[in-house]
Amino acid sequence: xxxxxxxxxxxxxxxxxxxxxxxxxxxxxxxxxxxxxxxxxxxxxxxxxxxxxxxxxxxxxxxxxxxxxxxxxxxxxxxxxxxxxxxxxxxxxxxxxxxxxxxxxxxxxxxxxxxxxxxxxxxxxxxxxxxxxxxxxxxxxxxxxxxxxxxx
Numbered sequence: 432x433x434x435x436x437x438x439x440x441x442x443x444x445x446x447x448x449x450x451x452x453x454x455x456x457x458x459x460x461x462x463x464x465x466x467x468x469x470x471x472x473x474x475x476x477x478x479x480x481x482x483x484x485x486x487x488x489x490x491x492x493x494x495x496x497x498x499x500x501x502x503x504x505x506x507x508x509x510x511x512x513x514x515x516x517x518x519x520x521x522x523x524x525x526x527x528x529x530x531x532x533x534x535x536x537x538x539x540x541x542x543x544x545x546x547x548x549x550x551x552x553x554x555x556x557x558x559x560x561x562x563x564x565x566x567x568x569x570x571x572x573x574x575x576x577x578x579x580x581x582x583x
Contacts, residue, residue: 432492432526434533437482438474443491447482450494450516457571473498478541479510483533485517485526493517495530497537502549504568505577510538512548527553531560539582546582551575 437447448466452459459465473482473496485493494516501511512534517526538546548557549568554576558564562578569575 432485432487432529434483434485434529436474436476437470437484437494438476440484440486440491441474443484443486443494444470444474446491447484447494447514450518451514454516455514470496478537479543481537482514483530483537485521485530487521491518492521493526493530495534497534497541497546501547502568502570502577504570505547508547508579510543510546512538512546515548515550515553527556528560531557535560535580535582544581544583546580547577548579549575549577554578 445467448463448470452463452466470482473480475481480496480498482494482496484491494514495512496514498511498513499509501513515527515530535546557578562580565577565579567574568577
């Protein structure tokens with residue numbers, strides 16, 4: 432399994448967009464075209480925004496992005512690890528951890544001092560790779576955990 436940039440695997444653009452649109456429909460109003468348009472902006476050699484993909488034997492198995500903003504209520508925080516998703520048939524194999532570490536490395540290479548993420552379910556996973564709980568937030572009438580990672 433390798434983690435690469437989406438720009439190097441353009442054939443996965445629609446699948447990445449579909450996964451994210453299905454998992455977090457409010458981000459794109461359930462509109463796959465909006466999701467494709469957003470992920471098209473991550474197909475770059477720059478550091479932010481970027482989308483990384485986990486590829487196993489030519490198949491897309493997971494994705495994560497590094498984006499400048501991800502939580503309207505906290506505009507002072509940037510950048511964000513966002514859209515962490517692993518195909519359900521590949522979960523439990525450490526792919527999410529590898530995607531988090533690869534995204535963190537991209538942020539470090541860009542000179543980012545602090546990285547942020549919010550999650551409803553994966554706090555323990557993020558803490559296991561060195562992220563620190565910051566606070567509980569409300570997102571779309573649900574509670575989520577806000578975490579940060581110091582990259583200095």
